[in-house]
Amino acid sequence: MPLVEIKDLSIRFGSLHNPIHAVRHVDLTIERGTIHGLIGESGCGKTISGMALLGLLPQSARVSADVFRFDGLNLLDVAKSLRGRRIAMISQDPAAALNPVLRIGRQMDDVLKSHSGLPRFQRRAAAEELLAATGLPDPRRVLKSYPHQLSGGMQQRVVIAQALATGADFIIADEPTTALDVTVGAQVLALLKRLVRERALTVLMITHDMDVVVECCDSATVLYAGHTVETGRTSELLATPCHPYTRALLAALPDAVAKGEKLASIEGHIPPPFAVIQGCAFAPRCASALPICREAKPPQRGDGQHCWTCHLEPHHG
Amino acid sequence: MDEPLLQIRDLVVRYRRTGFFSAPPPPAVNAISLELASGSTLGLVGESGSGKSSLLRAILRLVPVESGTIRLDGDDWLALPEQVLRERRRAIGVVAQNPFLSLSPRLTIAEILAEPMTAQGRVPAQELRERAADMLERCGLPGTFLTRRARELSGGQAQRVAIARALVLQPKLLILDEPTSALDISVQAQILNLLADLKQELGLSMLFVTHNLKVVRHVSDTLVVMRSGRVVEAGSTEQISFAPAEEYTRQLMGYGGNLRDRSR
Numbered sequence: 001m002p003l004v005e006i007k008d009l010s011i012r013f014g015s016l017h018n019p020i021h022a023v024r025h026v027d028l029t030i031e032r033g034t035i036h037g038l039i040g041e042s043g044c045g046k047t048i049s050g051m052a053l054l055g056l057l058p059q060s061a062r063v064s065a066d067v068f069r070f071d072g073l074n075l076l077d078v079a080k081s082l083r084g085r086r087i088a089m090i091s092q093d094p095a096a097a098l099n100p101v102l103r104i105g106r107q108m109d110d111v112l113k114s115h116s117g118l119p120r121f122q123r124r125a126a127a128e129e130l131l132a133a134t135g136l137p138d139p140r141r142v143l144k145s146y147p148h149q150l151s152g153g154m155q156q157r158v159v160i161a162q163a164l165a166t167g168a169d170f171i172i173a174d175e176p177t178t179a180l181d182v183t184v185g186a187q188v189l190a191l192l193k194r195l196v197r198e199r200a201l202t203v204l205m206i207t208h209d210m211d212v213v214v215e216c217c218d219s220a221t222v223l224y225a226g227h228t229v230e231t232g233r234t235s236e237l238l239a240t241p242c243h244p245y246t247r248a249l250l251a252a253l254p255d256a257v258a259k260g261e262k263l264a265s266i267e268g269h270i271p272p273p274f275a276v277i278q279g280c281a282f283a284p285r286c287a288s289a290l291p292i293c294r295e296a297k298p299p300q301r302g303d304g305q306h307c308w309t310c311h312l313e314p315h316h317g
Numbered sequence: 318m319d320e321p322l323l324q325i326r327d328l329v330v331r332y333r334r335t336g337f338f339s340a341p342p343p344p345a346v347n348a349i350s351l352e353l354a355s356g357s358t359l360g361l362v363g364e365s366g367s368g369k370s371s372l373l374r375a376i377l378r379l380v381p382v383e384s385g386t387i388r389l390d391g392d393d394w395l396a397l398p399e400q401v402l403r404e405r406r407r408a409i410g411v412v413a414q415n416p417f418l419s420l421s422p423r424l425t426i427a428e429i430l431a432e433p434m435t436a437q438g439r440v441p442a443q444e445l446r447e448r449a450a451d452m453l454e455r456c457g458l459p460g461t462f463l464t465r466r467a468r469e470l471s472g473g474q475a476q477r478v479a480i481a482r483a484l485v486l487q488p489k490l491l492i493l494d495e496p497t498s499a500l501d502i503s504v505q506a507q508i509l510n511l512l513a514d515l516k517q518e519l520g521l522s523m524l525f526v527t528h529n530l531k532v533v534r535h536v537s538d539t540l541v542v543m544r545s546g547r548v549v550e551a552g553s554t555e556q557i558s559f560a561p562a563e564e565y566t567r568q569l570m571g572y573g574g575n576l577r578d579r580s581r
Contacts, residue, residue: 041501042472152365181364182528183568208501211531252506254535259554262513263506263535269471 003170003202004030004053007067010226011048013060020273022048022061024226024281035196035203037213037220037234039249043270045226046206050172053204054089055079070170084115088168092175094155098147104131104158105143111165130161135191153184160191164199174206189216210253214238222246225270225281232306242301243308244289245282280311288312320391322489322522323353323376328385330371344383345371347546353490353539358516358523360537360554362530362569368546369526373492376524377409378402390489407437410483414495416475420467426453426478427463433486448485455518456481457511473504477511484515492524497532509536530569534558542566 011023023045030036040046051057052068053075068075070082079087091097099107108127112118118126124143131139134157147155156176163171173192177185193216195201205217213220213234221231222245230243241247250256251264268285271277280286283293290311298309330346346368353359363369374380376387378395387394390408397405413419420429430449434440440448450460456477467475476496483491493512497505509532515521527533533540533554540557542550542565549563561567 041503182530183364183565186568210502249502252503254506254509254529254531257535259535260513262510265506265510266503 001072002029003032003071004028004204005067005069006049006065009049009052009063009065009068011045011052011057012062012064014274018274021226022273023052024277025228026223026226027228027231028221029231030202030204031219032202033196033200034218035192035205035216037217038204038206038223039208039210039213039220040223041208041270043225043273044223046208046223047174049223050089050174050204050206053079053172054083054087055081056083084166084168086168087170087172088163088166090156090159090163090171090173090176093179094152094159095147095179097159098155100147102146103143104145104147104150108143108158108162108165111162115166127161127165130164131158133164133195134158134161135187136161151184152180153187156180156188157191160188160195164195169200170202170204172204172206175208176205177212178207178209185212186215192216210250222249225277226273227281227309229282229310230306230308232302232308236306240306242306242314243282243310244286244312246308248285248287280309320388321352322355322390323351323524324386324388325349325351325376326386326388328372328375328387329383330368330375330380331383332380344546346375348385349543349546349548351541351548351551353522353524355489355522356516356520357538358525358536360533360540361524361526361543362528362533362540363543364528366545367543369543370494371546372543373494373524373526376492377406377411404437407433407486408489410486410488410491412476412479412483412491412493412496415499416470416472416479417467419479420475420482422466422468424466425463426465426467429467429478430463430482430485433482437486449481452481452485453478455515456484457507471504472500473507476500476504476508480508480511480515484519484521487519489522490524491521492526494526495528496525498527498529505532512536530558542569 006026006028009023009026012019012021014020026049038046052063057063063076109123112123112126127143128139131142136142136154136157177188180188189212192203196203205212207213217234219233220237222229224245230246241250248264248266252266254263257263266285271281279294279296280298283289293311298311300307300309301314302308328346328349329344331344332342334341349372361369371380375382382395392405427449431445434445450463453460453462458474458477497508500508516523525533525537537554540554541548544565550557550566557566558570561570
């Protein structure tokens, strides 16, 4: 059984008559012990889907789903009670995630105090151990430091250590490397990969950076305008992208064409969240759209491993 | 061979000591030399703290330079007196990373584009409007955008306005500081295409600063890799990306691999 199973998730804000669709139709399946990428551009609903998993949506959000399960539990009921126990989060900017006026030792202790139930002297040792596990060279010194005395990469390692301190087995990482230098980001991704292997974690990697997906994700889901458009193993997704949007996204990368050639950019804009979408959400920007694409919802294609939603017959060009 | 547009020799930038008794800090830019030929693009790569921004600021004459020379378009750039500098500064246009921070939220796009022109002296209102609209159109936005404000634009549109503003005085050198890292992939592709077009059309030279090796490999003719204030590697883009000599460059180049190689 997969750890996370989501079918037809939709998240809506606003009134019934003027709904704002943040997420329209998201399917997401995450196997245990893997890193699953959630790829999409700004406004496609990837962060808010992560928020739903954490039970962090505001009261005004209307959530509905056919299936919304974490380890067999219905997340619509229990998301709040799982947060911090089974599900933890690593945010984009570690400097914002840490309290600037408290030493790291105190901030680690706060997490351990509320989650582990260990007595004080053991918590200190546990904090050191966790920091060492994230590859920080001198945990004692780090515990005595304030966040501003650490580099961005070290701060992100502290945040990862805090996520581990909760004892969670599922971590949602929302663009964990965007604020870091490329080489430091690569180290953080390598750390996450190692932790997944050693501690049997499962990670949902929310990102818009294809390089991150290539570096660390076992499988990935591509979102467009609040829809899951394609999902599959990373290698298959990159080698034989089947949905026109995935193909366009890969073609827009600077290393997709020879130097000096034009990049394939996607014309037009993503539909705004209040738009009513009749057929396929990508149809207005799709180069190979048929008349039916604008009228009817696209069917699901592919097998259980690699699937996508499109009217067009698959062809690998 | 013509004289290069920008020629930097042994440039040293050092910031002030933090306290009266503290030792002077190490130089932020340590004896850097580089050349940018007319009509070509130089990519400047390095991690945070490597001195990229200090170098840019020195070129813009926003920080005092300890020693070294900068020649820009035949001038001894660092020796120009203030009054002359004001007029010559039009030779450089700058595009920053985040358009929403670099464009004033209070002004209309027309006012934003007019500002560089009025700073150079009186220009009739009619001409201001025409030149602004013309440059906006070259950057791929219709003239109807002139009455809008920055916050009404998407990230890509706002970055086009920032590019139009940088180009409205017809500079010879365009400095781009991470111009696409705040943008989505598909929008990044649009902006990179636009820059390639403008470079052709206007014969621009570009100094392109970025973290993103893939982007820099796509746009630049020559590359300079900086680390802790020094140039660790410099040369043609092909040479550096296929045979990086330094471990640090190798790490940068290896990240993410090549998608096309992966898909084979």
